Amino acid sequence: MNSTISTDSSISVAANWLVVLLSDSQPLTSPILDLDSAASGTISSLFETEQFSGKALETLVLPRCAGVTAKNVVLAGLGEVQACSVRKLRHSLLAALRLCCCKANQTVAVVVEDSVVNLLGPVTVAEVFADAVEVAATDTDIYKSKRARSGFASATLCLPQASDDALAALSRGSITGQSCVIVKDLVNRTANDIYPETFADEASKLAKQFGLEVTVLDEKQLEAERMGALLAVAQGSSRPARMVKLAWNGAGKEGEQIALVGKGVTFDTGGYSIKPSDSMISMKSDMAGAATALAAIVAAARLKLPVNVSAYLGLAENMISGNAYRLGDVLTARNGTTIEIHNTDAEGRLVLADVLTYAVDEGAQKIIDLATLTGACVVALGDEVTGMFPNNEQMAAELTTAATSVGEYVWPMPMHEHFEPLLKSSVADCKNVGPRWGGAITAAKFLQKFVADTKWVHLDIAGPSWTDSSKAWCDAGATADPLRTLVEWLQIQSNNTSV
Ligand code: BES
Ligand code: MN
Ligand code: ZN
Secondary structure, three states: OOEEEEOOOHHHOOOOEEEEEEOOOOOOOOOHHHHHHHOOOHHHHHHHOOOOOOOOOOEEEEEOOOOOOOOEEEEEEOOOOOOOOHHHHHHHHHHHHHHHOOOOOOEEEEEEOHHHHHHHOHHHHHHHHHHHHHHHOOOOOOOOOOOOOOOOOEEEEEOOOOOHHHHHHHHHHHHHHHHHHHHHHHHHOOOOOOOHHHHHHHHHHHHHHHOOEEEEEOHHHHHHOOOHHHHHHHOOOOOOOEEEEEEEEOOOOOOOEEEEEEEEEEEEOOOOOOOOHHHHOOHHHHHHHHHHHHHHHHHHHHOOOOOEEEEEEEEEEEOOOOOOOOOOOEEEOOOOOEEEOOOOOOOHHHHHHHHHHHHHHOOOOEEEEEEOOOHHHHHHHOOOEEEEEEOOHHHHHHHHHHHHHHOOEEEEOOOOHHHHHHHOOOOOOEEOOOOOOOHHHHHHHHHHOOOOOOEEEEEEOOOOOEEOOOEOOEOOEEOOOOHHHHHHHHHHHHHHHHO
């Protein structure tokens, strides 16, 4: 989509919609003050009569606003100026934009209070704007005959100045936003539609479209690789497993090798340790890690980042049948580690185990894995925070920086060695689950066995990748969180190599 910056006054911008983002502070300040004067004090009188207060996420549609060229005005609150953040700006912008794309071919302009532009910087505002313009129109009506929203015909950000940096931020934001849409659509599609083979097809299509190398390993090749853990998870399903590798080599032969490893369980029934219906209902989303890794490498290619990054997607469906794996089974992972199964619902770590050793053997020097791995992580951190489990402090610090600058939440979790013996088995090298307490950490400790001493961070995204309830800024369903953090982290890596 076509996002632009205009230095013209928002009073005279021709558009179906003018979104006005403003704080709760009174009296009004530039450029909202001028807009208010042009509209004969409409905005200030709404504040006076307490019909609008400017609190975060508040929206008010004003159809026809005399003195303003745009057909409709949407006031959108940002709360207190000093408390405004990238996250708040994105959420308020999305809340407003979602009101403006209920009809096809709409044009939209956005103006933001100067104090907020000054606080966050015009470059950040431009990036968040272009990203939100892409994401706003996503809905969850994939299977309905009529969709709730459709993409904008054009989107204009009114800024006092249009620098080259702000223009570059627009195109970065559009690319990141479009990658968010890739994640959301893949995760929201159902498990009878997206299963290992069709997920691999979608990945291959994107690879062709954006110039990535792609390799798909089918079940024969996975057997040849001795991926006994991944294959055990898949063996209960009539849908065979796949592993997809995508590569973007933007840094040349000498560059560092980065791997993104994604859990792609296209449906998780729990297997014989079956989930109750209430927990199973959303398990089409158990491939969010793979979808996020895929969309991140697409963004890296489109941004032409000078980094070498590969995405490895472990794709399997965890089902029940006469062929399914059982409790007590002992599996042999690709690296020879034997695993006693104490719970068939702890399947994600089995899928990842084999894919992680594959990435290590291919020469990965830094690995980030993404997985909707444990309910325990959601209990610990709630449903908007990614759990971060590092074996390397520098990567953890960089990811924290990246998350902060894009307005997503990641939080470090302990990886002390006393968790290690909790995975001891009396019959095999280890078992696949520990005790109830610290379940997200023992899951991470299990994964650690398969990365050797490669620099690595495990991200448990079971909470933030999905929302059960609709929000002003997002339908219930996939969120694409923490895709932006990953893209930002890859950008940090490219800055590291270019200095
Ligand atoms: N896919 C689930 C984790 C999950 C839970 C994701 C809630 C999203 C929302 C994972 O495969 C799982 O079932 N984990 C088990 C692990 C347990 C058996 C040790 C869990 O969290 O209960
Ligand atoms: Mn499970
Ligand atoms: Zn799972």
